[in-house]
Amino acid sequence: MHEGLTTKVNAESSSWTSTEAKRIAGRFKLRARRSEFGVIGGSLPAGLDPAWLAKLVSDNVNRTKVVVDCSGDVLRAAVAAKPFLIKPNQEEAENLIGSAISTMADAVSACFEMVGMGAQNVLLSLGEKGSLFWNGEDLFRANAEKINATNTVGAGDALLAGFIGSFKSGPVKALATGVAWSAAAIKSRGTGITTAPNEISLQLISQINPKEASLGQDLLHS
Numbered sequence: 001m002h003e004g005l006t007t008k009v010n011a012e013s014s015s016w017t018s019t020e021a022k023r024i025a026g027r028f029k030l031r032a033r034r035s036e037f038g039v040i041g042g043s044l045p046a047g048l049d050p051a052w053l054a055k056l057v058s059d060n061v062n063r064t065k066v067v068v069d070c071s072g073d074v075l076r077a078a079v080a081a082k083p084f085l086i087k088p089n090q091e092e093a094e095n096l097i098g099s100a101i102s103t104m105a106d107a108v109s110a111c112f113e114m115v116g117m118g119a120q121n122v123l124l125s126l127g128e129k130g131s132l133f134w135n136g137e138d139l140f141r142a143n144a145e146k147i148n149a150t151n152t153v154g155a156g157d158a159l160l161a162g163f164i165g166s167f168k169s170g171p172v173k174a175l176a177t178g179v180a181w182s183a184a185a186i187k188s189r190g191t192g193i194t195t196a197p198n199e200i201s202l203q204l205i206s207q208i209n210p211k212e213a214s215l216g217q218d219l220l221h222s
Helices: 020-034 050-058 072-080 090-097 104-116 157-167 171-188
Strands: 039-043 065-069 120-124 131-134 139-142 205-208
Touching: 020 039, 020 050, 039 050, 039 157, 050 065, 050 072, 065 072, 065 157, 072 090, 090 104, 090 120, 104 120, 104 131, 120 157, 131 171, 139 171, 157 171, 171 205
Parallel strands: 039 065
Antiparallel strands: 120 131, 131 139, 139 205
């Protein structure tokens, strides 16, 4: 990053053979048996069909809490396999549901729709406007910390890591922790978190009545 500009260099992954794909799936299955969460993120290696990832999800949903942080056709296929949690950003959610997210009503409806598509829980990140978490019953909003962004790369990854790391403590603590770590990532230069997160503030989190929220309060301009 220089003078407020960010340059991303994303190389294409190498191709996997069918043998390599089976080996990775086997390792995931083995680890899933003794892990609370199994996180699948990023893009598929060249040559793999989204159906492969969907099967990876469905084969393990009864072994661990499968979390998916992907996009496009890969996310669409994974959602149908009923993962425990997905964490799309605004653009990824818009592509998945096929419509724009411009208001609180849009954001809430998107969460409803993604759970309807198969996800058990949705953590929707909305950048500087915070995040929403919907588990099919309760809806929570996390307000983003007011900070000067140094580097937004990895902010969503930090949000997810903080969230699942504190999930046992409930959605409020999980969201607050995720927001704190995401803010720390944004304030850090490079790819690692070099700035310790601020004290976790539960005041950033509010529970929302899903029916009232879906009626139209403006989210992206509030």
